[in-house]
């Protein structure tokens with residue numbers, strides 16, 4: 035029989051039952067490879083349920099550093115009888131299937147083209163442990179031990195992780211190491227180790243860290259000076275505020291009084307959450323909220339108010355698939371349009387698109403600067419894949435001494451010395467951004483009444499159409515200013531006729547696909563969007579390529595629509611590569627589609643308009 | 649149209665401790681209908697703030713949407729104001745208050761704004777004991793959208809259109825009491841003598857101070873068949889008694905007969921004195937207030953005045969333990985932990 039042979043390049047998937055403590059064992063596995071210097075990208079695939087349903091954990095190991103989802107499974111570790119039939123089918127021919135052999139396998143499931151590895155996990159646990167909870171927990175550790183033998187994982191690395199994990203609870207170290215040994219020895223005694231797939235120490239991770247995007251974003255909020263967080267729980271955004279809470283407890287307690295230099299309010303719903311953020315920001319604090327799709331819908335009215343009344347607002351949207359009863363625990367990039375044009379009237383919102391945890395950290399901190407500089411909502415669009423999975427990332431850094439950019443705010447002294455009349459919505463600098471004042475600044479100067487648009491430049495009530503139009507024009511001017519204020523796109527490669535535009539979590543798979551294409555002689559330039567509004571570099575990139583692909587993870591090609599709407603480009607000039615099954619997009623998919631279009635003879639280059647070739 | 653008042657000051661106008669005249673507490677000229685109850689409430693707020701010598705810029709005015717919610721433009725012109733969205737003023741006030749605990753927060757809402765679209769946010773602001781005065785200008789209808797019945801309209805009450813309302817009303821004072829509000833009062837826009845001291849006490853109270861003010865809508869709901877018109881309210885009023893607000897620096901000089909009066913000292917040292925009309929009332933007892941509201945209603949009377957207060961109330965900041973300094977005044981050195989902490993953190997993530 036064929037046995038897949040691979041060193042440091044494979045996909046392993048764990049099939050568990052949720053609520054059984056498998057997550058920490060699986061993380062231990064991923065971390066061990068990471069500590070052996072191997073790039074890993076672990077992904078949780080979990081149900082919208084607390085206990086008892088199937089859940090999976092997939093790890094791609096790739097020494098070249100490809101971190102996107104590859105597709106296909108080389109090794110399946112299945113400890114969930116419920117999903118076993120499906121799990122077995124998923125294994126690539128020549129792959130490996132590790133299962134609990136305490137009970138004989140249903141003969142109908144057995145495949146002759148894959149390698150079956152039975153480990154009697156239940157029997158070992160029954161023999162070793164009396165307590166049912168221990169039986170369940172250690173079962174997971176035992177299969178990690180078995181994998182150590184089967185894949186040649188350095189055992190010391192595993193024991194190192196165990197001692198780190200239980201620092202302060204040393205009593206737990208010995209039984210965990212023992213469980214690892216049980217699995218390790220069983221595999222050694224019963225199978226030829228290592229199997230065809232194995233790992234070898236490398237030095238491919240440098241100083242990188244393993245962290246999920248939501249935790250990184252929460253740290254960004256702390257470093258960015260947020261003092262008020264208001265939220266309503268929703269997967270996959272909850273861990274943003276959980277992280278904020280956890281790290282504030284360590285980093286934001288006033289040493290003298292023990293009081294909190296922050297406030298977290300679990301609001302009654304998302305309307306209230308964003309209302310609190312707006313109220314706090316209006317009153318001069320840095321505030322934020324985090325939500326996901328359904329919450330965005332509820333926040334929509336307030337987002338309009340913040341846009342028109344020009345109140346800094348920071349919102350993190352961790353995107354997921356579809357409605358509440360859709361696939362709330364699967365990933366997608368499907369709130370792009372809902373956020374870009376959130377609310378009624380003519381509104382456009384500034385968006386940020388991080389691709390890595392480091393960018394979640396940086397962009398969250400920067401979102402506060404941008405919100406206060408531009409006096410408008412800033413929505414950071416991340417997704418479940420980035421937010422809830424540990425991702426390999428550059429380490430988090432902060433330049434000590436960095437000052438917050440608090441934007442155009444007049445203080446008491448400036449108001450006192452001001453001879454002209456204060457106009458809250460007056461464009462004194464010609465960049466469309468007016469000056470604001472915090473409530474309570476000066477006894478007689480600088481107070482104004484905040485409302486939507488029924489006011490003039492001095493915030494005095496009016497319903498005059500000409501004033502309305504003037505204000506809307508100024509907001510457009512501000513939008514132009516925003517184009518050069520938000521992060522510029524990242525462009526890699528120039529001079530080729532094929533270009534791809536991508537953003538957020540499509541980055542890893544896109545870059546991998548581009549490498550494959552290059553090997554086949556198809557050279558591709560890429561542009562990674564980091565923000566909306568798009569700046570001129572985006573127009574230029576589209577104009578300078580004959581064929582432009584837009585890669586995104588939603589059905590309706592929302593980013594393409596946004597590009598068509600906001601850039602000088604016809605819909606025909608952009609070819610979509612879409613993925614919306616709730617799983618992260620793969621390099622295979624991107625590669626196939628680009629090859630088909632570029633090699634397919636029925637496709638005419640898109641910019642082949644007469645006389646349009648420079 | 650926008651209005652600016654002529655800005656001249658009579659040399660003999662009375663001034664308060666800060667040297668301000670009453671005029672310094674006024675706002676833009678009202679654009680509400682002549683005779684609208686809401687304007688009287690604005691005037692009472694002006695009077696109370698003037699008499700209390702509050703620095704106008706230390707007040708933030710917040711409102712939702714409606715004729716009532718427009719009124720913050722018409723008082724305290726030197727204060728920042730925020731006309732937010734329909735029914736959502738409580739959340740904006742919560743955020744504002746979290747940012748700076750040192751200011752005075754005055755919220756103005758309508759019965760539609762609070763009892764319908766904003767019921768959820770209202771109840772949660774009560775529950776969190778947000779430190780603010782929350783005034784509902786209650787006219788039993790939606791003024792700004794031209795007179796539809798609101799959720800506080802009494803059964804059988806008819807607006808100008810003439811159709812009697814078939815639904816039970818929501819009594820906001822009772823709701824607030826049940827939710828644990830720490831200061832609850834009811835008044836009538838036409839009763840300035842009662843309303844001004846209630847506003848003063850509400851502002852001095854630490855925690856959520858709720859005043860339900862019946863405020864007739866002269867345009868849509870002031871006809872004989874309406875229970876929230878001037879005539880009906882005047883004929884059916886019953887007060888818990890006369891309320892005196894005695895500021896910190898002032899002694900109580902009048903002596904009141906024992907048993908018929910009750911005194912409450914607020915956390916800032918000022919005193920609220922109630923000369924009770926009904927010996928049954930105990931303003932420290934929620935139950936007593938709830939029962940009396942019902943009893944009077946059964947007699948077809950509207951009980952006004954101070955209904956309940958808890959002088960030991962702890963506000964949201966105290967409950968969640970936030971810094972004594974306003975959060976908005978904290979700077980980089982208070983807030984940003986620096987690279988060294990990140991170095992350690994990075995190390996723990998390898």
Ligand SMILES: Cc1ncc(C[n+]2csc(CCOP(=O)(O)OP(=O)(O)O)c2C)c(N)n1
Pocket residue numbers: 713714715716717734757758759760761762785787789790791792793798
């Ligand atoms: C989301 C939303 N829905 C509806 C409206 C329309 N609207 C404006 S004011 C109002 C009712 C206000 O009634 P109330 O709060 O009692 O204030 P009043 O005008 O009676 O003082 C309504 C429904 C709105 N502004 N926003």
Ligand code: SF4
Pocket residue numbers: 680681683684685686715716787791792864865866867868
């Ligand atoms: S419509 Fe009614 S509530 Fe509105 S301003 Fe006129 S009288 Fe007042």
Ligand SMILES: [Mg+2]
Pocket residue numbers: 714758759760785786787788789790791798
């Ligand atoms: Mg009303």
